[in-house]
Amino acid sequence: MKISELLKQNTLSLSFEVFPPKTETAFDSVRTATEEIAKLRPAFMSVTYGAGGGTSRYTLDIAKNIKQLYGVPTLAHLTCVSSTKETVQEKIAAIREAGIQNVMALRGDIPEALQSTDRNGWDYKNAIELVRELKNSNADFCIGGACYPEIHPESADQKTDIRYLKEKVEAGCDFLTTQMFFDNNLLYNFLYKIREAGITVPVIPGIMPITAGNQVERAIKLSGSFMPQRFKSLVDKFGHDPAAMKQAGIAYATDQIIDLYANGITNVHVYSMNKPDVAAHIQSNLSAILGK
Numbered sequence: 094m095k096i097s098e099l100l101k102q103n104t105l106s107l108s109f110e111v112f113p114p115k116t117e118t119a120f121d122s123v124r125t126a127t128e129e130i131a132k133l134r135p136a137f138m139s140v141t142y143g144a145g146g147g148t149s150r151y152t153l154d155i156a157k158n159i160k161q162l163y164g165v166p167t168l169a170h171l172t173c174v175s176s177t178k179e180t181v182q183e184k185i186a187a188i189r190e191a192g193i194q195n196v197m198a199l200r201g202d203i204p205e206a207l208q209s210t211d212r213n214g215w216d217y218k219n220a221i222e223l224v225r226e227l228k229n230s231n232a233d234f235c236i237g238g239a240c241y242p243e244i245h246p247e248s249a250d251q252k253t254d255i256r257y258l259k260e261k262v263e264a265g266c267d268f269l270t271t272q273m274f275f276d277n278n279l280l281y282n283f284l285y286k287i288r289e290a291g292i293t294v295p296v297i298p299g300i301m302p303i304t305a306g307n308q309v310e311r312a313i314k315l316s317g318s319f320m321p322q323r324f325k326s327l328v329d330k331f332g333h334d335p336a337a338m339k340q341a342g343i344a345y346a347t348d349q350i351i352d353l354y355a356n357g358i359t360n361v362h363v364y365s366m367n368k369p370d371v372a373a374h375i376q377s378n379l380s381a382i383l384g385k
């Protein structure tokens with residue numbers, strides 16, 4: 094099922110993100126974790142591509158497994174920045190052959206080794222080129238794009254970031270998913286600005302439950318997200334106590350989701366990564382609201 098169809102409903106639904114294993118030996122444990130999450134019957138599950146430490150080789154295997162065994166719609170991520178046209182074409186064909194209808198079209202982070210090379214020689218410079226390619230392929234994909242309520246770290250300013258985002262959407266994105274954020278007001282301000290700029294596609298907010306004190310630094314480094322004082326106090330108090338931090342982090346993420354729904358947002362993407370217990374806790378915290 095296409096995610097664009099799922100997004101038409103007006104009650105709260107959750108989707109969960111997983112990442113593929115780094116090595117073949119880890120494949121079975123990741124498959125088991127993703128199957129546990131699929132059993133929660135989320136609206137859809139996304140499988141990252143080379144992010145979160147996972148290897149891109151397994152993205153499609155994990156996505157296919159979730160779809161075939163549990164019938165949960167899947168969103169396969171695909172990055173393009175350090176790839177050739179030929180490789181990307183092969184990947185697109187494989188996604189189509191696997192019967193996956195939803196693709197998250199990403200540029201990917203620029204690898205260290207490419208940072209100082211001449212960008213004119215690259216097959217892909219930005220996600221927009223991948224969006225166009227997916228749109229022009231003979232598969233009828235539902236295409237997602239990434240967006241950044243706190244602006245993309247490489248952008249000079251938010252106006253420029255939103256201008257490029259609009260071009261990307263116009264090239265063929267059916268929906269957008271946001272980078273994680275820990276203060277919902279940042280999302281509300283961003284939505285106001287992009288709607289004003291004429292971007293009308295659905296935006297799925299991405300919520301990351303921080304369940305360990307040592308996850309905080311990494312999450313901020315990856316996303317550049319602002320940490321509100323309320324969240325900092327929670328980490329200060331519970332960061333050294335794994336069980337308490339997990340409970341507090343799940344409660345914080347749950348609270349963000351409730352506030353989003355209370356403010357009219359019906360689809361929330363949870364960066365629960367490969368943690369079925371975290372996904373299950375969030376879902377059960379919201380059971381009456383979700384009707385599950």
Ligand code: FAD
Nearest residue numbers: 141142144170199200201202219220239245248254257272
């Ligand atoms: P783009 O849309 O290309 O934007 C990147 C930068 O270029 C921005 O600053 C933008 O303003 C600018 N820009 C855009 N278009 C143009 C243009 N035409 N000319 C000049 N500048 C332009 N990474 C992974 O490796 N694997 C994943 O699975 C993954 N999943 C993600 C999922 C989500 C929801 C998000 C938010 C991020 C994800 N990432 C993933 C990280 C992502 O790859 C990085 O943030 C990357 O640096 C930017 O990717 P993008 O698709 O947003 O790029």
